[in-house]
Amino acid sequence: MILLVSHVSTYRYDAPVRGAVQSLRMTPSVCDGQRAIRWQVEVPGGTRGAAFRDGAGDWIESWSLRGPASEITVKVTGEVATTDMAGVLRGQREAVAPEVYLRETAPTRADSGLMALAHEAAGGASDALDRAHRLSAAISEAIAYRPGATDAQGTAAEALALGEGVCQDHAHAVIACARHLEMPARYVSGYLHAGEEGGPNEASHAWAEIWIERLGWVGFDPANATCPDARYIRLGSGFDARDAAPIRGVAHGRVAEALDVTVAVEAVQQ
């Protein structure tokens, strides 16, 4: 598949800021199954700074912008050729030991509800891969997709208690359950070509990867009850949504911030 991506994030401030620094993880991973034909990240008015590939294999680049500025825009455009790898991450160079991803973070803490769900779902599984599939299916089942049900600071436990959430909550919940069962798991941020029915902001997507011995990292997208395929573009990973965030930034000044995002992922060729 050839996917066209256009992703514009605009931060608007109620008073001009003195400057801003951003650390962006917005470039497609270098791995089998996806290849950037062209890709561009820009912050109009800003200066590109440090750029490097980190130990998890993600391409990170910094931008700084001298103020005064009352808005900052991050523009991503590109074209990526993808193939279906059945969710298996191959060909990515990484230096992080999978066991590191057993660490619990606040949004991925397993409460009694998540623990019970994990044990129930995994019972009777034939092997680790089967267990991971069952976990993902159980989360799809337990948390209904409803935009606006939760906010960005929500935890997996809260989403499960509520019974609804967005892709971030689904990913956190699968991660919490997997880690509880001593399976390394991590949060992945990226893009999804959702087809005609997808809304404008659902193209910015998140899912989970679970480490399966002898197979490596395998993606699971409980929000869509599937494993990532040719419709997905992988950007980067982390312990949780905050750690894997495509944009991290600090603006200098005591201001209120409003974020406006438009994302479109179109298929130009099947």
Place this chain on the structure above:
Amino acid sequence: MTTGYFNEMYEDGAVRAPYARLEDWMRSMPAELRQMKQAEAEDLFRRIGITFAVYGEGGDPDRLIPFDMFPRVFSQDEWRRLERGIKQRARALNAFLVDVYGRGEIIRAGKIPSRLVYRNEVYEKAVCGFVPPRGVFSHIVGIDIVRTGPSDFFVLEDNCRTPSGVSYMLENREIMMRMFPALFQNNRIEPVDNYSDLLRRTLASVAPAKCDRDPTIVILTPGHFNSAYYEHSFLADLMGVELVEGADLFVENGFVWMRTTEGPKKVDVIYRRIDDSFLDPLCFRPDSLLGVPGLMDVYRSGGVSICSAPGAGVADDKAVYTFVPEMVRFYLGEEPILQNVPTWQCGKEEDLKYVLANLKDLVVKEVHGSGGYGMLVGPKSTPEQIAHFAGRIAANPEHYIAQPTLALSTVPTFVEEGIAPRHVDLRPYCLVGERIELVPGGLTRVALKDGSLVVNSSQGGGVKDTWVLAE
């Protein structure tokens, strides 16, 4: 209270050789002179402003750490062995850090449990795969050593992040030389005052490859409210480098810049005295105002060096400590010169059982604690204190380790009643850069309370000048 311990000055009623010339000095000092000198020392300390605020204790924030005028002395032979052992340990700790952020050979070889490293809160995923200049993570290694006999030295703990106290080592010497110049004529004592030159050279030697000129070094402090702020400004002064706070630095073009009256100046090496989690809100704690946004991206792309390197803390974790002798064998193929104190890991069931049954004889420490807070000294505690602590251990066993109560050596110390033996430890500061260097000396801490084995300044400890005699 202090019999049965190794007295560094007297052995079997005779004065040990390194202290030979101190006996006359001690005898010839009348009580009035001693009091006068002690008052003079305190006055000097206060005038130069070296005070130490202790977190959470309240009281006088400008409280002085008590200075004891009676020096602690090592012979050249004793020191040479210590020095070899300290350098060996500093090399092994750095090799371990490069390894665990790289291929993890020591874990693959089964020499250390992976969980202690990879699931450790201070193991920093953000620096996996990154090798700092010259393969050094810990540039200043403070190794806490205790002595129990003429040639029995044990390492109590390693400090690989930002060990403090070196300003006391330097000031104690300065003040002793001012007050007792004759002592320094009668004894040939190795100097320590080149420490700041060596520190500067060490920091300059780990400048990033992108730096093509005499590197600009800064000390990054959390600010004047920090308990070690004096030391930060003292070292900046001695090295002739800028003392900066996070707000004085910014990131642009892939480099770190310092705001100066003549415009931005590029910074190559940051000797930071703030914790990892406060370094950069974009990488670590997003609520931190102490650090520099974007710093970690510059660091990881090779634009600046940070000393100690982020992530170094995993080598001085108290649970990892148990494995340092193994690191020496694994990376250096040598036998450790300095021994560890036998340690029980309360996270292990068998060890926990033993610890809970023998609390009255043990010292129990929190794995992530420091400064003598949250520790139990069994033999010095009441049954109620022991019972209370047992509850804390049982609730979170993996947070605690236990060690036997060591018979810490004593050194004569001026006390109200005259001179009496008091327990001491030693913290030397090993510098690791292009070379591994150590000034002959360190910080001797002394437990001033009769019978006390806790030397921490927050728990009534004082400091002494530490001498290494030239041959």
